[in-house]
Each structure stands twice: as structure tokens, then as C-alpha cells.
Amino acid sequence: MDFELTETEQAFREEVRNFLEEHLPPKDQRGPGFLGSWLEKVRERGWVGFSWPAEFGGSDGGLIEQAILKEEMALAKAPPLGSSFMGLAWVGPGIMRYGTQEQKQRFIPDILDSKVIWCTGYSEPNHGSDLAAIQCKAVKTVDHYLVNGQKIWTSGAPWAQWIILLVRTQFDVEVKHQGITCLLVPMDSPGIEVRPIENMAGDRHFAEIFFTDVKVPIENRLGEEGDGWQVTVSALANERSSIGEVTQMFETLDRLKTLVKQTTRQGKPASEDPLVLRRLAVFETRIAAMKYNGLRYLTRQIKGEPLSSETSVNKLLRASLEIEMADFAIELSGPAGLELRGSDHAVDGGSWAKSSLNWPNVVIGGGTPNIQRNIISERILGQPKD
Amino acid sequence: MNFGFSEEQNLLREQVLRLMHEHCPMPRVRELIASDNPFAAQLWQQMADLGWLGLITPQEYGGVGLKWVDVTVVLEETGRGLCPLPFASHLLATATVLRCGSPSQRSRWLPAMAAGHAVCTLALCDDGNWLHPDAVTLTGQRTTDGVRISGTKPLVGDAKACDYLIVALRIDGKLALAGVATDSVSLTAANGLDATKPAADVHFDNLLISDDDLLPLDDADFHYLCDLGAVITTAEMVGAAEAALQMTSEYAKERIQFGKPIGQYQGVKHRLADMFVDIESFKSLLYYAAWTVDDAPDELPKAISYAKGYAADAFAQVGIDAVGLHGAIGFTAEYDVQMYLKRSKWARPAYGDSDYHLERVATLGGM
Numbered sequence: 195m196d197f198e199l200t201e202t203e204q205a206f207r208e209e210v211r212n213f214l215e216e217h218l219p220p221k222d223q224r225g226p227g228f229l230g231s232w233l234e235k236v237r238e239r240g241w242v243g244f245s246w247p248a249e250f251g252g253s254d255g256g257l258i259e260q261a262i263l264k265e266e267m268a269l270a271k272a273p274p275l276g277s278s279f280m281g282l283a284w285v286g287p288g289i290m291r292y293g294t295q296e297q298k299q300r301f302i303p304d305i306l307d308s309k310v311i312w313c314t315g316y317s318e319p320n321h322g323s324d325l326a327a328i329q330c331k332a333v334k335t336v337d338h339y340l341v342n343g344q345k346i347w348t349s350g351a352p353w354a355q356w357i358i359l360l361v362r363t364q365f366d367v368e369v370k371h372q373g374i375t376c377l378l379v380p381m382d383s384p385g386i387e388v389r390p391i392e393n394m395a396g397d398r399h400f401a402e403i404f405f406t407d408v409k410v411p412i413e414n415r416l417g418e419e420g421d422g423w424q425v426t427v428s429a430l431a432n433e434r435s436s437i438g439e440v441t442q443m444f445e446t447l448d449r450l451k452t453l454v455k456q457t458t459r460q461g462k463p464a465s466e467d468p469l470v471l472r473r474l475a476v477f478e479t480r481i482a483a484m485k486y487n488g489l490r491y492l493t494r495q496i497k498g499e500p501l502s503s504e505t506s507v508n509k510l511l512r513a514s515l516e517i518e519m520a521d522f523a524i525e526l527s528g529p530a531g532l533e534l535r536g537s538d539h540a541v542d543g544g545s546w547a548k549s550s551l552n553w554p555n556v557v558i559g560g561g562t563p564n565i566q567r568n569i570i571s572e573r574i575l576g577q578p579k580d
Numbered sequence: 581m582n583f584g585f586s587e588e589q590n591l592l593r594e595q596v597l598r599l600m601h602e603h604c605p606m607p608r609v610r611e612l613i614a615s616d617n618p619f620a621a622q623l624w625q626q627m628a629d630l631g632w633l634g635l636i637t638p639q640e641y642g643g644v645g646l647k648w649v650d651v652t653v654v655l656e657e658t659g660r661g662l663c664p665l666p667f668a669s670h671l672l673a674t675a676t677v678l679r680c681g682s683p684s685q686r687s688r689w690l691p692a693m694a695a696g697h698a699v700c701t702l703a704l705c706d707d708g709n710w711l712h713p714d715a716v717t718l719t720g721q722r723t724t725d726g727v728r729i730s731g732t733k734p735l736v737g738d739a740k741a742c743d744y745l746i747v748a749l750r751i752d753g754k755l756a757l758a759g760v761a762t763d764s765v766s767l768t769a770a771n772g773l774d775a776t777k778p779a780a781d782v783h784f785d786n787l788l789i790s791d792d793d794l795l796p797l798d799d800a801d802f803h804y805l806c807d808l809g810a811v812i813t814t815a816e817m818v819g820a821a822e823a824a825l826q827m828t829s830e831y832a833k834e835r836i837q838f839g840k841p842i843g844q845y846q847g848v849k850h851r852l853a854d855m856f857v858d859i860e861s862f863k864s865l866l867y868y869a870a871w872t873v874d875d876a877p878d879e880l881p882k883a884i885s886y887a888k889g890y891a892a893d894a895f896a897q898v899g900i901d902a903v904g905l906h907g908a909i910g911f912t913a914e915y916d917v918q919m920y921l922k923r924s925k926w927a928r929p930a931y932g933d934s935d936y937h938l939e940r941v942a943t944l945g946g947m
Contacts, residue, residue: 195582195583195584195585195586195649195867195871195875196581196582196875197581197583197871198581199581203581258581451945451946451947454947455947465947468939471938471939471942471947472935472938472939472942474942474945474947475889475938475939475941475942475945476889476938478886478941478942478945479865479886479889479890479938479941480861480890482865482868482886483861483862483864483865483886483890484861486583486864486865486867486868487860487861487864489581489583489864490583490584490864490867492581492583493581493582493583493584494584496581496582497584504860507856507857507860507861510853510854510857511857511861564846564850566853567846567849567850567853567854568846568849568850568853570852570853570856570857571843571849571850571852571853571856572849574856575825575829575843575852575853575856576829576833577829577832577833577841577843577844577848577849577852578833578840578841578843578844579844580844580846580849
């Protein structure tokens with residue numbers, strides 16, 4: 195065991211730090227043109243799609259360098275490394291693996307250059323966690339698929355230009371995972387209607403999407419017809435290190451500690467209340483567990499040992515922490531803790547109150563906690579499927 | 581960066597598993613704990629011959645000179661089978677001599693300890709519920725020929741199996757340690773619910789200790805030894821918790837109720853997953869803590885408080901759920917899973933419960 199970085203890795207960390215010092219101004223000094231030039235600069239450095247193969251415009255970045263990059267970006271509270279989270283996380287890796295030569299040339303550069311924003315059309319009104327049961331239908335004609343149906347909870351749909359869409363091309367199948375096909379569809383196709391849904395935090399970043407006789411050219415199919423489930427699952431299996439999330443959570447914990455030091459409770463300093471301190475310590479211990487779980491799993495990946503579904507462990511730890519830390523801050527602050535941005539009473543600009551309503555973004559998206567428990571129990575412990 | 585075990589460490593783990601499987605399987609554990617002293621001289625000698633008893637002892641004192649990460653591997657696997665031999669106690673005693681002993685005391689004691697001839701344990705606190713130097717109250721009176729001790733040290737782990745005890749005491753108000761031969765004191769066996777962790781009250785009747793057998797002890801040593809005790813305890817907890825989960829997981833696949841294996845019901849399946857998450861987590865924290873002992877000692881207090889602070893309550897819940905998910909069979913003396921529940925209850929307060937460790941996490945975290 196050692197936690198030493200090689201000279202090259204250490205130099206890379208320095209490089210990232212120097213870059214951030216030079217090109218990342220404090221939040222209140224970032225002008226309207228900042229984000230665009232930031233995206234250009236990180237692209238020039240090869241840090242967008244850092245782990246992707248060089249032949250597709252990536253940098254072949256190693257696992258440790260990836261973790262360093264994520265950690266430094268999170269420490270500096272830097273903006274994302276690309277405009278399309280879904281494009282970088284799911285669509286790009288899917289196209290690199292299953293796409294035709296033409297698809298690769300057409301889509302990959304635009305994802306890396308932050309020119310196109312993607313969304314992912316997976317969930318349907320009746321099929322969320324049970325994703326393989328989707329019903330959105332595509333009928334193949336001579337030169338295109340005709341899509342009819344509905345998707346829902348699609349993050350980023352109100353502003354995305356493209357959608358990676360799971361459709362059913364065959365209904366008489368023995369198991370529901372068969373007969374699913376993956377299509378790449380422009381969001382301005384005739385017959386697509388996007389209706390944003392307001393979430394409980396008052397944001398409108400997800401939507402339902404209606405497809406009525408939408409024509410999708412056959413060359414926009416990703417992978418073979420009927421292989422859509424495999425294409426999706428392997429994209430979802432493109433698990434990344436959780437180091438960036440852990441860094442963010444340590445930062446949240448620091449803010450929580452600061453809040454505790456500034457807060458009185460029942461007339462006494464909260465920082466002198468052993469129950470308050472115990473709860474902080476429980477958070478810290480669990481975040482530390484995420485850190486060392488992550489490093490243990492990263493080591494296994496570096497050694498070339500395939501992970502089973504161990505990343506679900508950190509997803510579960512994170513899910514409860516996201517909910518509990520924000521709620522604790524509110525509870526600590528009394529009625530003022532509920533005040534949102536703009537209120538004279540708002541605590542830390544209302545950010546805790548907002549977070550207490552925003553957790554489903556990370557807790558439900560990508561698989562609910564109970565789905566993660568199924569995954570651990572079935573795939574790691576070998577329990578029979580439901 | 582490599583937060584995993586080396587090839588050699590993996591081989592060591594296999595070696596321990598094999599020996600435990602062959603010479604200390606559960607029927608043998610039960611046989612040993614049914615006797616009045618669960619010590620198996622032949623197995624102990626094998627452990628010595630394989631180098632395990634001197635794993636962290638430097639080569640100049642007859643040991644192997646490895647690190648705490650290596651010995652963690654052994655503790656996990658002896659813990660997995662609830663091996664009742666005093667390996668953990670002996671290890672902490674070894675660490676005590678290394679930390680507090682003079683060069684001549686090290687030369688005198690460590691080779692015999694590594695060779696398995698002198699089985700040792702450390703008796704630290706008189707108030708076992710207080711990890712603080714003030715909890716050492718046994719008193720020695722200085723005389724012309726040495727120090728005389730009268731009184732009782734309560735609940736000393738593995739005392740009966742040991743040839744020597746290293747006993748914390750106060751001489752003229754100052755902390756010290758004394759090396760004591762077990763045959764010079766009298767013991768009253770305790771009756772704890774986990775018979776794989778036997779203890780005894782140690783009675784001193786005006787026992788004379790020569791200066792050669794006294795070791796200095798200061799507050800920093802005291803806390804360091806408590807931290808190592810927590811590392812040792814938590815390492816055994818990792819192995820034991822994994823065994824309890826595995827046993828329960830296998831049972832859930834086979835036990836049919838309402839026409840299905842119970843592992844197919846989410847009420848069971850999800851609890852198993854939560855057990856896995858907790859065990860993985862305190863295992864990672866423990867590995868980090870074990871690494872800090874040799875490679876980042878300043879980090880040890882926080883690291884072990886993370887690990888034990890998490891493990892104490894999590895393993896207790898694993899023990900309860902392992903028995904509970906088995907239903908009535910888990911409640912029977914005959915079935916092994918109950919022995920893990922007992923170990924979880926023993927381990928929970930040992931070298932600090934969650935309240936102690938989490939309070940320290942808060943303090944060390946700037947609160």
C-alpha cells in the first residue's frame with residue numbers, strides 16, 4: 195500500500211493547479227464570456243474526454259490522472275469540463291464503442307468541443323427503474339424509423355439539441371431486454387414536443403417528451419437493431435471514480451462545520467452540543483469511507499481486476515449523505531433554515547434549503563437507492579432476482 | 581498510488597485461511613471455548629513457526645520486520661473464524677514492548693514472544709470504560725529492592741492463556757508498566773458472553789517487581805497503545821463481519837418460505853446489501869488506519885477513530901441482523917451465527933465505542 199504519486203502524476207497535478215490559478219477567476223469576477231472561453235481552454239489542454247482514446251480526440255488519460263483532474267477541479271469549484279454532461283458520460287462512450295465510422299466522425303468532435311448538448315431518453319411514464327420494459331415504439335420503413343411514444347424525466351431536454359433514445363422495435367419478445375433499439379435523434383425533428391416539468395425545488399430542467407410520427411434516418415441507429423439494451427448497459431457500466439464527488443462532499447461538510455460554529459441552539463453554541471458534534475462526525479466518517487472505498491476500487495481497476503457492482507456502495511452512501519447533510523443544516527438553523535434565496539433570513543443564501551429539495555437529482559437519477567441495493571444483493575452477494 | 585494488497589500479502593492471507601480452516605474450524609473453536617482455557621499450544625506454535633507472532637517485530641529481535649498492513653491481513657482471517665487464541669492480545673503486548681521497552685528489555689522479551697515461547701497480554705485500564713491515563717489506578721509502592729504491587733486488575737484479556745502480563749500501574753503517581761509472570765499472580769476467570777474473548781481478574785498480593793521489569797509509560801504512549809488496540813479489534817471485526825454476512829447470505833439463498841428463497845424478498849435482500857455497504861466502508865477505513873501506523877503516524881488517531889467509530893455500531897447491527905434474518909435457527913446455540921453476534925457485542929466497546937471515537941473525529945476535525 196502507498197499513496198504516493200509518481201513524478202509524472204505529481205507534475206500533472208501541478209499542471210492542473212497552475213492552470214486553475216491562471217484561468218479560473220473567483221466566481222464574482224467571472225464575466226458573461228467566461229464559460230465559453232473556459233470550455234475552449236480545457237479543450238485545448240485535452241481535459242475534455244480526458245480518458246477517451248486519442249484517435250477520437252481524447253487524451254488516453256490514465257485512471258490516476260483522471261482522479262487527480264477531478265479532484266483538483268472539484269477543489270477549485272471549477273465549472274464542468276464540457277457543456278454536455280450526458281454527452282460526455284453516456285453518449286460519447288456509447289458511440290465510440292458501438293457507433294459506425296460515420297457516426298464517430300459526426301458526433302464525437304461536437305461533444306468534445308461543447309458544441310452540442312445531449313439528453314438521454316430512457317425513462318417512460320410507466321417504466322423508470324424497470325427500464326427494460328419500455329414501450330416507446332419505432333417502426334422501420336425503407337429508409338427511416340417512425341417513432342411514436344413518450345419519454346419522461348429527461349434531464350436537460352428543454353435545451354438539448356440531440357437525444358439518445360431507447361425505443362422498442364419488437365414487441366413479441368421472450369424477455370423484455372430483447373427488441374430494444376438505440377436511436378440518435380435531433381431534438382428539432384418534426385413531431386417532437388417537449389414539456390418541461392417543474393420540480394419541487396422550482397427548477398425546470400427535466401421534461402416529458404412526446405414523439406408523434408417522428409422520422410429518424412436508419413443511419414442514426416446506434417448499434418444493431420435489437421441491441422439497444424446492451425448498448426445502454428455498457429454505457430451505464432462506464433463507471434467513473436467518485437473522487438470528485440467526495441471532494442465536493444468534504445467541502446459541504448466544511449461549510450456545515452462553519453455553520454455549526456456560527457449557530458446557537460436553545461440559547462447555547464451549537465458547537466458545544468455533543469449531539470451536534472456526533473452527527474457531524476458521522477457525516478465525516480461516512481465521507482471518509484467513500485474516499486477510501488473509492489481508492490480501493492480505483493486500485494482494483496488500475497490492476498485490471500474487473501469491478502462487479504461495488505460502485506453502488508458509494509452511490510448508497512452518497513444518497514443518504516446528500517439528504518441528511520442539507521436537512522441537518524436546516525434543522526440546526528430553525529425556521530430561518532427554510533428561507534430560500536432572496537430572503538433576509540436565508541442561511542448561507544438559502545443554499546441548504548435549496549439542497550434539501552434538490553437531492554433527487556443525484557439520489558434518484560441513475561438508479562434509486564433500492565435499485566442499488568438490488569444490484570449489490572444480486573450481483574455481488576448472488577441473491578436470486580426478484 | 582496503490583490502496584490494495586501486494587502479492588505477498590495475498591499469499592499470507594491464503595496461508596492464514598488455510599491454517600485456520602485446517603486447525604481451527606468452528607467445531608474446534610467450540611471445543612476450545614468449552615474448556616477452561618481456550619489455548620491450543622500446537623496451533624500457537626504453528627503460528628509462531630509461520631512468523632505471524634513476530635510479524636511486526638524487527639528482525640534483530642527475531643521477528644519478520646513487516647508492517648501493520650501485513651498483520652492486519654492475519655487479524656482479518658483469524659477474526660473471520662473467531663479463533664480464540666490470544667493472537668490479538670499478544671500482538672498488542674509486542675507493540676507495547678517495542679514502543680516502551682528499553683533496548684535490553686526488547687532483547688530479553690521480544691525474541692521469546694516472536695518464537696511463541698512467551699505468550700503475553702497487555703492490561704491497561706482499571707476502569708475499562710474509560711480510555712484515559714487516569715483510568716490506570718493500580719498502585720505500586722517503591723521499596724528498596726523494587727516495586728511492590730497489591731490489588732486487582734479487572735478483566736484482563738486472555739490472561740489465563742498468557743505466560744506474562746504487561747500491567748499498567750502508578751508508582752508515586754506516575755504511569756508505568758510492569759512485566760509480570762502469570763504464575764506469580766492469582767486469576768479469577770470472568771464470565772463474559774463471548775467465550776472466544778476470555779478475560780480474568782488479576783490479583784496481586786504484595787508482588788515484588790524488579791526495576792529490570794519496569795517500563796516507562798507516558799500519556800502519549802497510553803493513547804498510542806489504545807489506538808493500536810482499536811486497530812487490532814477493528815481488523816478482527818472486518819473478518820468476523822464478513823463471515824456473518826456470508827453465512828446469512830448463503831442461508832438466504834437456500835431457505836425457502838412462501839415458495840421462494842427468502843433472499844428473493846427485498847426485505848431480506850436490501851438488508852443484506854446494507855450490511856455489505858457498511859462492512860465495505862469500515863474495511864476501507866480500517867485498511868487506511870493500519871497503513872497510517874507505519875507510514876503516517878500523525879494521521880493514526882483520526883484514521884482509527886473513523887474506522888472504529890463506524891465499525892462499532894455497524895458490526896453490532898450486522899450481528900443482530902445476521903441472527904435475525906436466520907429466524908429461530910439463528911437463535912440456537914448449535915448454529916454458528918450467534919457466535920458472531922456475541923463477538924459484535926464484545927467488540928463494540930473494546931478500545932472505544934462509537935461515542936468515544938466520533939467525539940474524537942469531531943475534535944480532530946476542528947470542532
